[in-house]
Ligand SMILES: Nc1ncnc2c1ncn2[C@@H]1O[C@H](COP(=O)(O)OP(=O)(O)OP(=O)(O)O)[C@@H](O)[C@H]1O
């Protein structure tokens with residue numbers, strides 16, 4: 001176990017959007033952020049993306065999973081070797097892997113979650129201790145296994161010197177939010193954080209663009225901005241049982257796929273995208289009703305903050321200021337990768353990474369396996 005001195009750690013995220021892998025360096029003792037280091041990004045090629053996409057929804061041992069894991073490991077090994085040249089002092093790596101399937105409620109079989117990519121392989125290749133498989137033990141102990149970034153959001157609020165409750169919103173393929181009260185001493189203290197997935201965010205937009213326009217994304221939200229949201233479709237979306245559940249709660253990337261694509265199928269392309277944007281924003285606003293008190297502001301990270309239609313819809317629906325995390329001098333493209341550096345240090349120090357208020361697990365859990373290079 002590491003001592004409590006701060007160490008440089010690298011963290012990675014390969015998110016549900018499947019655009020590529022983010023990696024970032026962080027100086028932390030697992031509680032306090034002491035500095036941000038270099039970061040790097042490696043997109044997946046179209047071929048690599050297809051291999052991973054073919055394994056979506058699959059569990060270990062099923063067809064295509066090994067090939068997907070190999071793509072994930074290779075991409076991470078390449079990116080992390082590069083980042084280690086910029087930050088050779090990094091002692092530890094937090095490797096999230098790529099979520100292929102997530103069923104913590106056991107809706108389609110046993111309760112389980114599946115991140116492709118083997119930390120043992122990466123530890124050997126990179127010659128560093130690798131912390132990985134962050135979600136399984138939380139799910140095994142009854143939690144949702146997600147979201148995992150909230151304890152890092154708490155550290156970010158402290159780092160930014162905030163003195164009142166705020167929310168951090170990640171708009172990836174799926175959205176997740178953390179209500180943070182930085183007046184509390186630590187994230188594991190009851191009342192310090194409340195976190196949950198808000199609902200689908202960019203995934204339905206990307207899926208629609210790919211299926212109807214042969215493009216990866218609605219850049220800047222331009223097409224959505226030219227359309228009109230269908231209020232009846234948004235109301236039907238909000239009638240989904242997910243929105244009746246109390247947090248903590250989490251989502252599989254594709255849980256809303258069929259419903260949303262069917263709801264917008266009769267609409268024009270611009271109206272369909274405007275409606276999907278309105279659904280993502282409405283889901284966040286619905287989630288905000290669970291906050292114990294109104295936050296001073298919602299700070300947004302993840303690719304969705306580049307979508308002007310989505311940011312405008314959020315500003316319209318939320319009862320407080322909405323701003324990108326850059327307003328706090330944080331990097332909204334690297335926040336998740338930095339979170340896994342922070343979480344790796346927490347695991348190495350034996351500190352919890354999730355708790356009742358973030359995943360619904362009944363006790364504090366330090367989730368993650370540590371693999372040490374054997375040098376063979
Ligand atoms: N310039 C842009 N304009 C509009 N949307 C964008 C832009 N840049 C990124 N996005 C959206 O953000 C998505 C990527 O966001 P991000 O990298 O935060 O997701 P992720 O980490 O893969 O997902 P998750 O957080 O759910 O795991 C893209 O797929 C796209 O939909």
Ligand SMILES: CC(=O)N[C@H]1[C@@H]2OC[C@@H](O2)[C@@H](O)[C@@H]1O[C@H](C)C(=O)O
Pocket residue numbers: 015016099102113145146147148149150170172173174175176197250251336
């Ligand atoms: C199972 C899984 O990989 N979930 C992701 C996904 O993408 C966003 C949202 O859903 C979030 O809960 C989670 O990722 C972030 C990093 C988290 O665990 O905090």
